[in-house]
Amino acid sequence: MNLIELYVHEVTRRLPEKTREDIALELYSTIQDMxxxxxxxxxIKEELxxxxxxxxxxxxxxxxxxxxIGPAFYDHYLTILKMTIPIALVVVLATQVMVAISGYTxxxxxxxxxxDAGLNTAGSAFNIIVHTFFWITLVFFTIERSFAASDQNMSFPDSSWKPDDLKKLSSVPKKKAISKASVFGSLLWTAIWAGIYFNATHIIAVFNDGIPVLNQDVLLAFWPLVVILIAIEVALLIYKWVLGQWTNRLAFMNVIYNILFxxxxxxxxxxxxxxxxxFIPYLTELLNQSQTTNTVNWIIWSSIITLIIFSVIDSFEGFRKAKIRVSNLFTSS
Amino acid sequence: MSDLLTSLTTELRRGTLTLAVLSQLSTPQYGYSLVQRLENSGVVIEQSTLYPLLRRLEKQKLVTSSWDTTESRPRKYYVLSTYGNEVYKQLKKEWEKTSLELQQLLRGEEENESN
Incomplete structure (x- = not known):
């Protein structure tokens, strides 16, 4: 191999497969032209x-x-980070305090x-910050790439902004709009249930003896699914945040999320x-055998049904809000 | 200071490169012939900038390319597409307008200084 071929190879090996051959050929012939x-x-060295x-x-x-993450999404990225990390930290702090109190013998x-509790809290806090940072970055990275692929000239989607857009904004009815507070609330809710899930054995326990109600191994066996669900939820929230108002598509995605949940x-x-x-002996001490099974079943099914009812309401709300017409407040008044 | 000046100059020239390249592509050109034509007119363009630029122009459908294999070594020729020609004409107009405006601005500045 001569120097030129080596040079061309050094360039093209870094390029996508499909363009490699053409660029190699062109570069090779160009260098020889020189x-x-x-x-x-x-x-040769001089030309190279x-x-x-x-x-x-x-x-x-x-x-x-x-x-x-490009300029188009950078601001959103920062806002979401600034919003999420404090929530995550508060939840970590709260759960760690509960764990420390319930575990104190x-x-x-x-x-x-x-x-010990302080060290644990610091460790978990560090952990959660790294996680939050990573997952949010990953979500934004994906958004960035999918947008860049669909329109490569869109380095700044806001550049098509017109003053008329303001009218649309102000005329989005309050009920259709997605407030920042609601996104914040949803993030808090995600952080809370995730916090409870990962610390369930410490939080849900018989207080004076510290016997966990739930079987940690069984519960945590599903953690990859739970993490995926959290990722989907956070992605959906970010999408909501960027969109700022309910649309049919968002409502549809919301339904899918509810079904998954x-x-x-x-x-x-x-x-x-x-x-x-x-934990079962504890229950049977309070109630008799058949009552125990019944009670447990009752708790399980009533919580499932409650969740379904809330999810159905939430799903319908999404579509209802998406349907609200964007009327022009200025011309109608 | 000189670093800043270099980066400002590069920035200033970057926008004009596309126009300079488009202006030379009404007849088919291959990479090196284009370099020479530009250099003859005093336009210095780094080759490492030019070749990727040509491919980008092709992707934007401003130019079309074809391989000529009849000569001793195959060469890739680029030429303005119909669309590219239209864009080029408009861009040229824009440039003429801008340079005129800027000239007036700069001249006005000079007159202010001499007064």
Whole structure:
């Protein structure tokens, strides 16, 4: 292999497969155009130096964005991060305090318990910050790429803004609009149920003995599904945030999310061994055997039904809000 | 200071490169012939900028390309498409307008200074 071929290879190996051959051929013929017949190695080096670093040349050929999150979404990205991280931290703090209190047996000196709890909290806080950061970045990265693929000139979608757009904004009826507070609330709710899920054995326990009501192994066996659901929920919230108002498409996505949530909840709660074996004697002490089973079943099914009712209402609300006509407040008044 | 000046100059020139390249493509040109034509007119363009630019113009459907394999070495020729020609004419008008405006601005500045 001579220097030219090596150079061309250094450029094209960094490029997508389908453009590789054509660019290689063109580059090769161009470099030869630059040189006289039978050039000396010195001369070849000189010309290659003019073309510069192959990695840099390759990056100029690639046209996908060379950033994670572009200017179009950067502001949204920051806002969501600023909103989510405090919520996550509050939930971590709250759950850790509950865990520390419920787990306090009096055997260890109180100072040591406090220090331990502090260390645990710091660890979880760090963990949650890294997670939040990662997942939100991933969501925005995906949004960025899918938008860039559909319209490569759209470096700034806001550039098509017209003063008339303001009228549309102000005439989005309050009921149709998605307020920042509601997105905030939903994020808080996500953080709370995620916090409860991952700490269930500490939070839901018989207080004085610290016997968990639920079987941690069974509960946490589903964590990948739960994490996916959280990711979907956060993605949906970000979409809501960006959109700012209900549309049919959003309402439809909301229905799908609700179905997934109900399905996963029903699936987990109906696992037969979800209840901690050590907890059952407690229940039978209070109630007799058949009553225990009945009560447990009653709790399970009433919570499922409650959830379904809420989900159905939420789904319908989405469509109802999407249907509200955007009337022009200025001309109608 | 000189670094800043270099980056400002590059920025200033970047926008005009597309126009310079389009102006030379009413007849088919291959990469190196284009470099030479531009250099002859005093327009310095880095080759590492030009070749990717040509492909981008093709992707934007402003130029079309074809391989000529009749000569000793195959060459890729680029030429303005009909659409590219229209865009070029408009861009040229824009440039003439801009440069005139700027000229007046700069001249006005000079007169102010001399007064």
């Amino acid at each position: 040189l006289p017949d039978n050039p000396s190695e010195e001369l 130096a003019k073309l510069g670093n192959p990695a840099q040349l390759a990056s100029k050929y690639r046209d996908h964005p060379r950033h994670l 009096g055997e260890t000196p109180i100072i040591q318990s406090i220090v 109900v399905a996963l909840f029903t699936f987990i709660i109906t696992r037969p061994d979800l209840l901690n074996q050590e």
